[in-house]
Amino acid sequence: MLKDITLGQYFPGDTPVHNLDPRTKLLLTVAYIVALFMVGSWGGYALVFAALAGVMALSHIRPRALLKGLKPLVFIIVFTAVLNLFFTSGEDVLFSWRFIKVTYTGLERAIFMVLRVLLLVSGTFLLTYTTSPLAITDALEKLLSPLKKLHVPVYELSLMMCIALRFIPTLIEETDRIISAQKARGADLETGTLPERAKALLPLLIPLFISSFRRADELALAMECRCYNGGQGRTRMKQLHMSGRDAVAFALGGLLVAGILILRKLGI
Amino acid sequence: MPLIEIRGLTHIYSQGTPFEKTAIENLDLILEQGGTVGLIGHTGSGKSTLISHLNALLKPTAGTVLLDGEDVFATKASIRAARFRVGVVFQYPEYQLFEETVFADIAYGPKNLKLPQEEIDRRVRQAAAFVGMDESVFAQSPLELSGGQKRRVAIAGVLAMEPELLVLDEPTAGLDPAGREDLLEKLFAWQKARGTAILLVTHDMSIANRCGRLVVMSEGKIVMDGTPAEIFARDGELVSIGLDLPGPARIARLLREQGVAVPAGVYTADRLYEAVLSLWRGGGAPC
Numbered sequence: 001m002l003k004d005i006t007l008g009q010y011f012p013g014d015t016p017v018h019n020l021d022p023r024t025k026l027l028l029t030v031a032y033i034v035a036l037f038m039v040g041s042w043g044g045y046a047l048v049f050a051a052l053a054g055v056m057a058l059s060h061i062r063p064r065a066l067l068k069g070l071k072p073l074v075f076i077i078v079f080t081a082v083l084n085l086f087f088t089s090g091e092d093v094l095f096s097w098r099f100i101k102v103t104y105t106g107l108e109r110a111i112f113m114v115l116r117v118l119l120l121v122s123g124t125f126l127l128t129y130t131t132s133p134l135a136i137t138d139a140l141e142k143l144l145s146p147l148k149k150l151h152v153p154v155y156e157l158s159l160m161m162c163i164a165l166r167f168i169p170t171l172i173e174e175t176d177r178i179i180s181a182q183k184a185r186g187a188d189l190e191t192g193t194l195p196e197r198a199k200a201l202l203p204l205l206i207p208l209f210i211s212s213f214r215r216a217d218e219l220a221l222a223m224e225c226r227c228y229n230g231g232q233g234r235t236r237m238k239q240l241h242m243s244g245r246d247a248v249a250f251a252l253g254g255l256l257v258a259g260i261l262i263l264r265k266l267g268i
Numbered sequence: 269m270p271l272i273e274i275r276g277l278t279h280i281y282s283q284g285t286p287f288e289k290t291a292i293e294n295l296d297l298i299l300e301q302g303g304t305v306g307l308i309g310h311t312g313s314g315k316s317t318l319i320s321h322l323n324a325l326l327k328p329t330a331g332t333v334l335l336d337g338e339d340v341f342a343t344k345a346s347i348r349a350a351r352f353r354v355g356v357v358f359q360y361p362e363y364q365l366f367e368e369t370v371f372a373d374i375a376y377g378p379k380n381l382k383l384p385q386e387e388i389d390r391r392v393r394q395a396a397a398f399v400g401m402d403e404s405v406f407a408q409s410p411l412e413l414s415g416g417q418k419r420r421v422a423i424a425g426v427l428a429m430e431p432e433l434l435v436l437d438e439p440t441a442g443l444d445p446a447g448r449e450d451l452l453e454k455l456f457a458w459q460k461a462r463g464t465a466i467l468l469v470t471h472d473m474s475i476a477n478r479c480g481r482l483v484v485m486s487e488g489k490i491v492m493d494g495t496p497a498e499i500f501a502r503d504g505e506l507v508s509i510g511l512d513l514p515g516p517a518r519i520a521r522l523l524r525e526q527g528v529a530v531p532a533g534v535y536t537a538d539r540l541y542e543a544v545l546s547l548w549r550g551g552g553a554p555c
Contacts, residue, residue, distance in 0.1 A: 012286075177363075181361065187376075203366045
């Protein structure tokens with residue numbers, strides 16, 4: 001079922017990671033991604049892996065949930081590996097057959113690239129697994145608020161994102177319902193040629209569009225009924241607060257980046 | 269042979285994730301050919317999950333669903349056959365309308381059955397007549413109709429497939445009382461005329477008490493199964509699992525609490541009237 005898609009899904013919980021300020025988590029994730037690109041040695045990857053495993057243990061996210069999320073990326077990972085393995089030039093040839101040549105540098109680079117992609121995606125998954133989409137939007141809005149001075153409509157953008165995120169589960173549910181209803185009328189979505197299949201999607205897409213417009217109408221009406229008239233001067237029900245926990249998180253993040261830099265310098 | 273036989277059905281949603289939820293647990297149910305069955309239960313008792321198994325929309329986590337003695341999930345063909353032999357009308361079916369005209373929308377199911385054009389024509393006209401839709405609206409867009417009419421078109425779309433078992437999930441939700449009565453009468457008339465089986469999912473007891481048999485679900489299990497008289501006689505249990513009683517049964521229950529000897533299993537106005545009248549004549553009632 002569509003409901004079982006885990007990409008970008010939030011697993012509610014009450015762990016030190018869940019309870020961090022979303023701004024902290026967002027900033028640390030960005031720092032993590034940047035740091036990941038500075039890693040150039042086995043020692044560095046081991047350190048990042050250890051950090052990731054630590055955060056996973058703290059947030060009670062099971063490795064299986066993470067692996068399930070990584071499944072759709074298999075193609076990209078294999079593609080990266082193949083590209084690096086066969087198209088890296090170098091002198092230290094490990095193995096060659098006709099025009100195919102695998103070098104030691106290429107092998108190492110392929111492994112590094114795969115590790116990098118895996119760690120990168122896992123890191124961002126941890127953010128979305130432990131932070132609700134609304135909290136991420138809130139954090140983004142807060143972090144981008146200096147841009148308001150430049151007349152960037154930060155508030156409106158975050159509201160749009162908020163509404164879009166809010167309606168993803170609703171629309172998935174709606175899609176599920178319509179699929180069930182049309183299948184019950186004998187709709188065949190699995191077999192047939194490509195044009196036939198595209199045509200078979202019409203009975204899903206048309207009701208879905210109609211209901212999206214209806215929902216947008218209802219939402220606009222509900223917002224107007226509650227006197228919504230734009231972002232000016234609005235306050236929040238849930239204020240974001242940084243606490244000691246966030247300071248600890250930043251310190252640990254700083255240690256990780258420092259560790260990566262030192263290992264890079266030492267070349268381990 | 270029963271039309272449908274469910275053995276040891278269990279369904280668990282999102283198995284292996286933190287959202288894991290058991291909707292149905294080890295359920296057995298037999299549905300015979302013909303007749304009207306009411307499936308009642310509180311919200312979240314597993315009714316909707318159960319009906320999605322009847323036409324092979326959901327695959328059981330454990331257990332089997334037999335249609336005419338054959339597993340509906342045996343082959344691709346048997347899944348498809350189940351879709352056509354068991355017609356399911358989901359809640360708020362009007363949101364599934366999509367064709368340009370009312371006629372084309374009702375014809376969608378029969379067309380998927382790959383029937384000849386004359387047969388499709390006949391079925392669409394017959395189904396529309398059963399739900400009381402005039403042929404003058406055939407060329408209109410279904411989206412221009414009123415809510416009640418949309419619902420009828422959507423139900424006609426399933427009737428036109430001429431299923432052997434028609435399942436309706438809350439078919440009268442959101443209709444006004446007159447529209448509700450009208451729709452129910454038409455559905456029961458259709459059932460009588462064709463001799464097919466109807467499974468009505470509802471938590472409206474005034475609908476449930478018109479069925480020949482009632483199946484009560486609670487927390488993914490069948491807790492009661494019998495005639496309305498048998499079911500409504502166990503009024504205390506019904507109330508304890510969060511269900512309502514039909515109006516007359518509620519009055520009978522109140523009377524009993526006051527010490528009036530109304531017999532158990534009184535659930536229609538007529539029977540209540542008779543019971544009270546006989547008590548009155550016998551001089552047994554203090555009121």
